[in-house]
Amino acid sequence: MRARPVFLESRGLLTLLLVGALAWSLSAVDWKGPLVHTGGAGSALEFFGALGNIELSPSFLKLALEACLYTVAYAVAGITLAIALGLPLGIIASGTLARSTKVRTPVVVGTRGFLAVTRSIHELVWAWLFVAAIGISPMAAILALAIPYGGILGRIYSEILNDVPEAPLRSLRASGASEWQVLLYGRLVMAIPDMLSYSFYRFECAIRAAAIMSFVGIAGLGYQIQLSLDDLLYGQVWTLLLFLVALIVLVDSWSTVVRRRLVA
Amino acid sequence: MTNSTNGHRPYPRSVALVRISLEIRSGERVAILGPSGSGKTTLLHIMGGVIQPDQGSILINDRPLGSLRPGRELASLVGIIHQQFDLVPHLSVMHNVMAGRLGQWGTLGCLFSLVSPRERHLAVDALGKLGIADKLYERTSRLSGGEQQRVAMARLLVQTPKAILADEPVASLDPARAEDLMCLLTDIARESGKTLVTSLHSTQLVRTYFSRAIGLRNGELQFDLPVDAVTDNMLDALYNIAGLRVEG
Numbered sequence: 001m002r003a004r005p006v007f008l009e010s011r012g013l014l015t016l017l018l019v020g021a022l023a024w025s026l027s028a029v030d031w032k033g034p035l036v037h038t039g040g041a042g043s044a045l046e047f048f049g050a051l052g053n054i055e056l057s058p059s060f061l062k063l064a065l066e067a068c069l070y071t072v073a074y075a076v077a078g079i080t081l082a083i084a085l086g087l088p089l090g091i092i093a094s095g096t097l098a099r100s101t102k103v104r105t106p107v108v109v110g111t112r113g114f115l116a117v118t119r120s121i122h123e124l125v126w127a128w129l130f131v132a133a134i135g136i137s138p139m140a141a142i143l144a145l146a147i148p149y150g151g152i153l154g155r156i157y158s159e160i161l162n163d164v165p166e167a168p169l170r171s172l173r174a175s176g177a178s179e180w181q182v183l184l185y186g187r188l189v190m191a192i193p194d195m196l197s198y199s200f201y202r203f204e205c206a207i208r209a210a211a212i213m214s215f216v217g218i219a220g221l222g223y224q225i226q227l228s229l230d231d232l233l234y235g236q237v238w239t240l241l242l243f244l245v246a247l248i249v250l251v252d253s254w255s256t257v258v259r260r261r262l263v264a
Numbered sequence: 265m266t267n268s269t270n271g272h273r274p275y276p277r278s279v280a281l282v283r284i285s286l287e288i289r290s291g292e293r294v295a296i297l298g299p300s301g302s303g304k305t306t307l308l309h310i311m312g313g314v315i316q317p318d319q320g321s322i323l324i325n326d327r328p329l330g331s332l333r334p335g336r337e338l339a340s341l342v343g344i345i346h347q348q349f350d351l352v353p354h355l356s357v358m359h360n361v362m363a364g365r366l367g368q369w370g371t372l373g374c375l376f377s378l379v380s381p382r383e384r385h386l387a388v389d390a391l392g393k394l395g396i397a398d399k400l401y402e403r404t405s406r407l408s409g410g411e412q413q414r415v416a417m418a419r420l421l422v423q424t425p426k427a428i429l430a431d432e433p434v435a436s437l438d439p440a441r442a443e444d445l446m447c448l449l450t451d452i453a454r455e456s457g458k459t460l461v462t463s464l465h466s467t468q469l470v471r472t473y474f475s476r477a478i479g480l481r482n483g484e485l486q487f488d489l490p491v492d493a494v495t496d497n498m499l500d501a502l503y504n505i506a507g508l509r510v511e512g
Contacts (some may be wrong), residue, residue: 151452168352176339181374189354
């Protein structure tokens, strides 16, 4: 084997950089002063203490359930629109339909660039922009979810489509299939299980994001959490958090069931 | 049917061929022999229009391969079957067989067929001929290697090309199944007067099922003879590893 200086390898260099960054950030901490806010321990104790005092009155459970429905509704609308945006853009960005590299390169670079712009802005920033533009409305929250999520889905879809094994596609072509037919009959068919499981994961993210969209004023779990926090009713906060966890677990198991049926 | 290749090919991951000229007549059964990396797959891929040679030309029925429309026109003349990884594993057997008809269908037809397969009887007939009619609705990834190879052959039956190019179709099968499959393949070719060009390693199969043998080594043509004229010495020379002497 050829001996190579380890520090010249990119991985070694990256490690060095990261360790350096950590050391630098530690040097910025004021070690002499108190590290934790003095009243923090008391607040934390109070918050976790409320675990034994979770609010379970029927009227509050009904309120939490209603908040869940709102959050899920926004997440479903947002992710649906995101898939509708991401699927065609992802197919275009994969460059699989273009025949010549002359067409492919500008189309792929252009689409990827557009997707990068949409997802480099966080959904909360989009929400702020849309609220400024069209006012506080469910539409603002849904669009704020759909645009960055569409960008993320498009990017991932294009990569999944590109990573499909080539051999079956080659024999579809040999059987006389056009590029569109290869896409529909081979590429998408093989990519769909992975695309679906990633979309489900994004749906989970959309639920979390929809929950904290409360700051633009839309109803939902986040809004209720904010109200209960303001009143220091930690028991209610726990109830709402448990509902959020239950939602995520539910979506997760749903995705497992669907994926198991698709992947043999 | 004429296939003549006269090309060499510095192509990533495919072996370069050096000035090979061949003529294969309609209905002939030709075996391509040669050690791994000798250019058998490259030759088959060039003949099937999967890759283009840098130099030289391929004529099919006296027409340059490049002038044939890829898709429908080429697919009706030449069909290819590979060693493995040839089918879409997520689709049902029926859908994979019907892929042989894609050249005849439009894009919308193909989309509809994914939901509700068209011309289902063609798949049923083809699978029946290959003895796996009961696998029609099975998911292709659940089939054994030998069964998948039969599905690929059923797809060829549905595609009905004039010539079949098979790239080591039995390499991943045990000897009994290899013999069985080769028998089926040659039967199909004989019945409908198809041309069959196959690369393979078993000299015993070559002697039983083929009329002509082509030897390739390092991308060069070593021999092109009727099977009866191929001697053991020629085969030894073809597969001999340079510098390795087996004594005893």
